[in-house]
Amino acid sequence: MSLTTTATAAERTAESGKNEKGGKDAGAVTEESTAVAAARAAAVLEPGLDRPVGLVGARLRAAAAALLLVVGAGGGWLAFGTLPHTLALPALLAHGAAPETVRAEQAGALLAYQVGPGATVTQGQTLALLRTAAGEELAVRAPQAGTVTALLSAPGSTLAPGAAVAALDAAQLPDTVRLFATSLRDAGELVPGRTVLVPVPGGGTVQAVITEVDPLPVRAETLDGAFPVPLPGVPAGAAPVWTARAQLPPDTTRLRGPVPLTVSVDLGARHPYEAVFGTGAGR
Secondary structure: OOHHHHHHHHHHHHHHHHHHHHHHHHHHHHHHHHHHHHHHHHHHHOOOOOOOOOOOOHHHHHHHHHHHHHHHHHHHHHHHOOEEEEEEEEEEEEEOOOOEEEEOOOOEEEEEEOOOOOOEEOOOOEEEEEEOOOOOEEEEEOOOOEEEEEEOOOOOOEEOOOOEEEEEEEOOOOEEEEEEEOOHHHHOOOOOOOEEEEEEOOOEEEEEEEEEEOOOOEEHHHHOOOOOOOOOOOOOOOOEEEEEEEEOOOOOOOOOOOEEEEEEEEEEEEOHHHHHHOOOOOO
């Protein structure tokens, strides 16, 4: 082999190495270009990946806003709203300020009653019979129409002139509500001019106005037998009872005698927080 042939083979080997290296470099560049193109394509297909991710959806935001609105409205009503404030008391629906007392005009012995408690009588009707010392028999008559609320003397007893014979709820007198308070605290709420809500039988609820308040209490036992009907809620014995009267409007349905009921005295209004935390009158 000649020297020229050896040089030519070496040159070919070097050229071949250059071509192989160039091929590898070109392959690396091609792979890099492909990766960059893929990243750009991903950025186009998924826009906004560099923005903050919202963790609260639209529905959750709407629910939170509604909850805040409800809480705010409730808080406002609690602070600035009002509630009706009433006091329930036993009462008697009757006529006039008190039952009218029917008295004997002359002295004599009470022979017998012709009526009983709760009887409806007309003007001039005989309530009882008396016998005078001269043996004359006299009738004690109703001075006006109404309902007999009590018999005030025992048959057989001797009566002096003017002695009480019977009590009469006079029908022609104005309809009146007699209120009974059984504690000093409740009695302090009975103020002239206050409104009383009265459930009139067959007439719905009617508003009456307190016109009179007795400053001193009476013994509960003095009310026993004064009316032909029991008074629910009124104690017995020596317990103190404060009384007041309220006037019903003139167009109220006329009654046929005393009716026991429970009325509500309107004490005005108070804020809900007063009711919740016990401030003001605790009812």
